[in-house]
Amino acid sequence: MTQRLDSGAVLVVTQELDPAADLVVDQLVRRQVPVMRFDMGDFPQGMTLTAEHTTGPWSGLLADDLRSVRLEGVRAVYYRRPRLPSITDAITEPHHSWAAEQALAGLLGTLYALPGALWVHRPEVDRIASHKPVQLPVAAACGLATPRSLITNVAADARAFAAAVDGPVICKPLMGGPLHYDDGRRQGVPTHLIDPATLDDSVALTAHLFQEWIPKAYEVRLTVVGREMFAAEIHAGSEAAKVDWRSDYDALSYKPCTVPGPVRDGVLAWLDHFGLNYGAFDFAVTPEGEWVMFECNPSGEWHFIETRTGLPIAAALAELLAGGTP
Structure with missing residues (x-):
């Protein structure tokens, strides 16, 4: 028998193996917030959707083998790179591709139309803000130093x-x-x-x-959740990591740090420009102490920062989602 979630639910839309999502779900459960976690790749073969429109918003049920949720009662959606809907191989081309498009339009379109739900983030908002050519001029206009x-x-x-x-x-x-x-x-x-x-x-x-x-004393991964900031120094212990820290994770060490006021103001203005409530920013800090922004990933990973520093990012995300205010 499935568990019925009638009101105030948070949808966590992600792949099956996602340790970051695990932490957020745990934090939501601790707050007694109803949660339905699923992967769009399970739709339509392992999930059902029934949504009805008369004169108001869509209403109905989204369900899998474990839970069902009333669409009109969803308060927030945490969207983390799920798979695309998966259609049975019994349907051959060209109908297979058409059916996949229908499934995506039906499921994601219905989620888009949820009345008043907070998103972290809608895919199209994430996509626009993720382009580096767009990011740099906006950062400069917000008072942030850029290369x-x-x-x-x-x-x-x-x-x-x-x-x-x-x-x-x-x-x-x-x-x-x-x-x-x-x-x-x-x-x-x-x-x-x-x-x-x-x-x-x-x-x-x-x-x-x-x-x-940009000469670096160290780099900073600045994770912003709502208006809260979680900054961690990243110190490179190899030549490869000094150029790109992602190329040698074993050579890195981490340390929480404080964000200078002007950087905080610029980052919040940057997020507001794109309508974002989450962002993972990468900065270099020069030997003179200047923070230079390289980029922001609107859906960037944060799990490794929390694991290595103890910064309570999952708890902040849970609080944001539980609040449910767009």
Whole structure:
């Protein structure tokens, strides 16, 4: 028999194996907030949806084998990279793709229409804010220091940029990039220092992001939940980690730190610009103490920061979701 959640529920929409979501669900349960956790990949084969519209918002039930929730009673949605709906292989193409599109439109569209529900975050809001070319000018307008940057597919312009910087230059991906496995670990495309003399016509093959190298005393991962800030210094213990700390997690050490007032103000203004209530910001702190923003991941991971520092990020997320105020 399924557990019926009639009002005040939080939907946690994520994949089955997600330790960060586990922590948030635990914190919500401690607060006696009803929770339904599911993966969109289980719909429609392992979940049912019945939503009805007459003159007001959609009403009805979303259910799996364990729980059902009244749609009109949902207070918040925590959306963390779930799988797409999965259609039975008994349906062949072109109908298989069409059915998958129907399932996504039906489920996600209904969730979008939940009246008054808080989201962390709606996918389209996350998608707009995640683009680095959009992020940097907004950060500068909000009073945050940013690195001098160039996006180009013209080798001569890249070489001219490097000459104008007159110092070390890095190249980094504009998006997360394809993932590969190296020594059993999943890796993205790392940031790397470049030799301008090696820039050739291969630059024309795609867009590249070049930036001036920012000298670092250390880096900071600043996780913002609502208006609360959880900042952790990241100290690199290897040459690879000094260029991109994601390339050598074993060489890192962490320490909670305080956010300077002007940085706090700029970060909150940045989030407000995009309509976000969560963000994982990456900063370099120079030897002179200046905070320079590199980027913000609107759905960035925080579990590793909480695990290594004890910063109560899961509890803050639970409080935000329990509040349920968009």
